Amino acid sequence: MPHARAVRLSRWTLASALTLAMAASAAASAAEPDLAAIRDQVTRQHDVSIKRLQDWIALPSIAAENLNSRQGAEYMARLAREAGFQKVEILDTDGKPGVFATLDAGAAKTVGLYFMYDVKQYDPAEWTSPPLEARLVDKPGLGKVMVGRGAVNQKGPESALLAALHAIRDAHEKVPVNLVLVAEGEEEIGSPHIAQLVHRPEVAAALRDTVGVFMPAASQDAEGAVQVSLGAKGVVELELVASGEKWGRGPAKDVHSSLKAMVDSPAWRLVKALNTLVSEDGNTVTIDGYPKAPAISAGDKAMVAVAAARRNEERVKAQLGVKHWIDDLAWQQANERLVSQPTVNIEGLVGGYTGPGGKTVLPHRAVAKIDMRLVPGMKKDDAVAALKSHLAKRGYGDIEVNVSGGYDPTQTAADAPLVQAQMATLKRLGLDPFFWPRNAGSYPGFVFTDKPLSLASGHFGLGHGGGAHAPDEFLVIEPSNPKVQGYDGAVMSFVEYLYELGK
């Protein structure tokens, strides 16, 4: 098939590919999909698809700020309906609403889709391009990119999957699998109500028959390489709050700092408590009774060895602005640490006066925003219980542990059909994918991979982006590197994957 040789499916190469495809199509059996016709639709619909993504980005839903969640769910429902889902419902939870949708294609197989319609917070002052305008700009070394909040995390890839459904339909082809879509609006606060959505009887029943659940993603790195991840670490997000009120010492409101000589300080108390949570270098968790992480397995080590060799350490360092890995580890060992070690990270510190210059106050309250990443074998609830018990044992029982969200780690076997179809698709598209034991970032795959559903779960999609959770988040639309797929290539990668899954 012509597309097997195409390492780049951009709109410019599609025209010539089309010529070949038309010839190929004529020779194809009736049962074979007319991929050339679908690809033609992808090209024709490019501007409409980009506009659809831009319109979506213009409506940010941010659970942490109680911003546009209802509107975001309604918009998600509309996008699903327009893409061909016949049954679309908004499901309320104790938090933000979710969306449940099914597309019955009359196919033999059914595939689950996990979407998020929420995005991370942003401060427009930090962006070089307005975060809601989703402008197309030239990014040196990458090509034409869309800059906007949600461009890569996760509206860009999700919209590309929806564009694939539009293209299949408009090419008068049959969607090769039935689809079950679950979308949530709280991913960025740790999915506190994802189980309420997924375990609803009608949702669970629909998912039970799927070959697994995947989330659309832009999985290529800047050089076009793709890893197939077999899971993700778990995460807990929480605030540690030291306050005069709860402590019974120090002031109940901010007082003049000169009083420090006779009044205790909740801010110092927070520092002293934080100090007990990690080793001197900040890198090893020292919480008493914390769940133990198993040693990295030989299988994981082997996967990391392959992956490390395939990735450009210097490029990653430059992207992150990092000169040395923890303990000056070599690249491969740093990656082993990444996939195998639990962490306690300070996301933010907030206490007393936080504006410009100084202000002579003794704060009555100080907060550390913390995230803890968990590896397989660790449970979110155990980690939180250990933290609370540790603080109590050290005499810091008054420090509040306010968990805002999180979930257990998730893992899927390499031989799961959902995963094998990814490998097959990627190889057919001319890529040389490699396995990755688990993402260090987290997503609530546990709700699919754990009991009672016990499904495979993962991410899939070509394309490249960056800046998730940061200013100037972007998705490459028209890449300068031919090994990287642009937006239309990402759309076609979903077409290919769905057909592979339908086999």
Added chain:
Amino acid sequence: MPHARAVRLSRWTLASALTLAMAASAAASAAEPDLAAIRDQVTRQHDVSIKRLQDWIALPSIAAENLNSRQGAEYMARLAREAGFQKVEILDTDGKPGVFATLDAGAAKTVGLYFMYDVKQYDPAEWTSPPLEARLVDKPGLGKVMVGRGAVNQKGPESALLAALHAIRDAHEKVPVNLVLVAEGEEEIGSPHIAQLVHRPEVAAALRDTVGVFMPAASQDAEGAVQVSLGAKGVVELELVASGEKWGRGPAKDVHSSLKAMVDSPAWRLVKALNTLVSEDGNTVTIDGYPKAPAISAGDKAMVAVAAARRNEERVKAQLGVKHWIDDLAWQQANERLVSQPTVNIEGLVGGYTGPGGKTVLPHRAVAKIDMRLVPGMKKDDAVAALKSHLAKRGYGDIEVNVSGGYDPTQTAADAPLVQAQMATLKRLGLDPFFWPRNAGSYPGFVFTDKPLSLASGHFGLGHGGGAHAPDEFLVIEPSNPKVQGYDGAVMSFVEYLYELGK
């Protein structure tokens, strides 16, 4: 004299006092001032004086925010001119401008005045009354108060001194001393350029002949008691900044928090460094080689014993929202600690994500805003040097120590004429003042008390206020407690003090 029996000089009692005063005045020698006539002017000018203060509060100068410093200096200069200072100059410094003014009354003695025209930052959202409107509101238990930024710290008392000069002039009396005024606009950032102002040849020359320098203050507590303070602790304000850039480890920008497993954290580094600065309870400075504080002297202890007995511990605790002093000390011992112990206080913590909820970033930078209070015998520069050396020795040499301001402690002898005149005035006004070794709060008196000027320096003024540096800062205008002076009483206290100094 009639006013000797008046324990309250409010506008309501002034009318009757006036009748007595007119009789007394007729009997007075030509050299005696007509205090009754001055008091009458104070009463008549009440509304104008209040308006003058309100207008001043409407123009906040905040050095930390680069807000209105030039305008504030010009306004200060205008206020001085209108109050009768013949020579008024705005003096530039390397920071914000100061004001230097002299009032030559042809008197035998000259008195120095230290003013600040700047105010502390404020967040209107935290106030129950707009901070720049200086509204008059009823405050339960206190009476009618003015709520506004600068109401007590320090525009209220300073405006009352200016009102005293207006009243003396409009009563056709002679100001009893010559005045030398130095006003700065950087007090709230630690007066980084006060020496540039005070040590200018013309300013130093004018100050050299004064009996000392005082700052107008609302010195009464809520029950009307007055202490005469003999000094103030020194202070250093600084930021400790941990950053990936300076450290050479960790990221150069905020990155995704999942990377904590392979990337070092500047936020943890800050916590670990902070942890070394104070004892486990946060109350004892543990900086290596930090200047030693001398043991509290017998004289200071005796002063504290008297003062503690005069002050209502429960009332102070309620005001501060404090249930226990450090180490559960008794009231007297807590006050001994207040006057004698150096401190390291966290004013603020700022790092990474500080908004609502969480955000999964690994911050590239974290900041602790610190103030350190110094007791006599300690020098600001020694304290900073010890801190830097401590951090370097512990391996934290990359953590920036950015000093924004501060000054040495200041001390004046109890037998200084400036102080003795305070005691005499307060006693004559029917009060029972007591000495206080030094304020735990700081002001740049060192620039007057240290070489080369070696002058006496202090604070003076009746009246009561609160909330300095906090929301709802206030000054009592018409007190419900007859032992507390309102605004007019404060004005008259300055009239009395100036005449006492002129003797």
